[in-house]
Amino acid sequence: MHAGTTTGTTVPQRRVSRLANNYSPLPVRAESARGVWVTDASGSRFLDMLSAYSAMNFGHGNPTLLAAAHDQLAAMTLISRAYDHTGMERYAAALSDLAGKDMMVPMNTGAEAVETAVKVARKWAYEVKGVRENRAEIIVASGNFHGRTTTVVGFSDDPDARNGFGPFTPGFVTVAYGDAAALEAAITPDTAAVLLEPVQGEAGVIIPDAGYLPAVRRICDEQGVLFLADEIQSGLGRTGETFACDHVAVTPDVYILGKALGGGIVPASAVVADSDVLGVLRPGQHGSTFGGNPLACRIGTAVVDLLKTGEYQERARTLGALLRDELAPLVGRGLVSVRTIGLWAGIDVDPSLATGRTVCEELARRGVLAKDTHGSTVRLSPPLVIEPSELSWGVAQLADVLRALA
Incomplete structure (x- = not known):
């Protein structure tokens, strides 16, 4: 995190859009990005834990x-x-x-x-x-x-x-x-x-x-x-x-x-x-x-x-093990199950607690970008250039969201 910046915000959806309604985006409007961080027009920063569904494996602006x-x-x-x-x-x-x-x-x-x-x-x-x-x-x-x-x-x-x-x-x-x-x-x-x-x-x-x-x-x-x-x-x-x-x-x-x-x-x-x-x-x-x-x-x-070079495959293995270990304690504490392979996770939220969409909205308010799928499931796939401390911070925000929803 950089001093003097705010992490996480919500942006009101536009009342009138010239876009066809084939997406229902989360309330984040990005303006710039570098590495694993996305910034909106107000200067608020978000940790990208989605990587555009793996399109950003090597980070923003590599x-x-x-x-x-x-x-x-x-x-x-x-x-x-x-x-x-x-x-x-x-x-x-x-x-x-x-x-x-x-x-x-x-x-x-x-x-x-x-x-x-x-x-x-x-x-x-x-x-x-x-x-x-x-x-x-x-x-x-x-x-x-x-x-x-x-x-x-x-x-x-x-x-x-x-x-x-x-x-x-x-x-x-x-x-x-x-x-x-x-x-x-x-x-x-x-x-x-x-x-x-x-x-x-x-x-x-x-x-x-x-x-x-x-x-x-x-x-x-x-x-x-x-x-x-x-x-x-x-x-x-x-x-x-x-x-x-x-x-x-x-x-x-x-x-x-x-x-x-x-x-x-x-x-x-x-x-x-x-x-x-x-x-x-x-x-x-x-x-x-x-x-x-x-x-x-x-x-x-x-x-x-x-x-x-093999560097990125190795990072995915090492950081994936960290992601798995930090998500595991959340099973039974808001999560029903966790599946990981490399730096990629599917997490099933207890449907009695919240939908995946709700969890992702709350994560965005805390400065983390993730995406739901099929009801109560959330996917995590951060860029392979993420640092261990950033990954741990992102999982900590998920833990906070689950505690707040309980």
């Missing part, structure tokens, strides 16, 4: 990433994919090597990357596996969150995401998350792929049993099915490994990446796989005006360079 962005801004920000640019192959090689794969296709948002992976899986099914045209199926998991495009919400079981947006794209089969037997039973000769989050973030940081992902990998191998891992939130250091799949020594056929890949500066996402999978794409079959733009490539390459 100097290395800003330097890369400024350098590229002065040179060139966009050129059509009808041409090449000097940073494209460097970015592709860096990210592919980080994932241990042959190649990648750059996109912008996480949802675009998921849509890309779906297209690739279907085309692979027809051209490589021999599935009959228009018959390919993809198995997904209950509780999933892969974005909000019309295809993706069609296989969501969240009524807020799904209701009112049909008709939906066919070709998806839902099974229970964490149930490998149910997944295996759902596979047919038309199954192209299994699409899973190694850790379900939006659902409340749901961590499967250690045997689940290895079982998925085995089943996919035996049945000739692709394993698509949506690591948009869980990847790039958040869980204490480069990818969440690394915790159980599983390598998917396809990594779907986003959020932290853009360093919190630009939207950047990617699908990374070997050439026998991504090689099914040919010119004109998929693309994006901004996907792989020079600015995103430069920042994405800098992000990979940060991860190659």
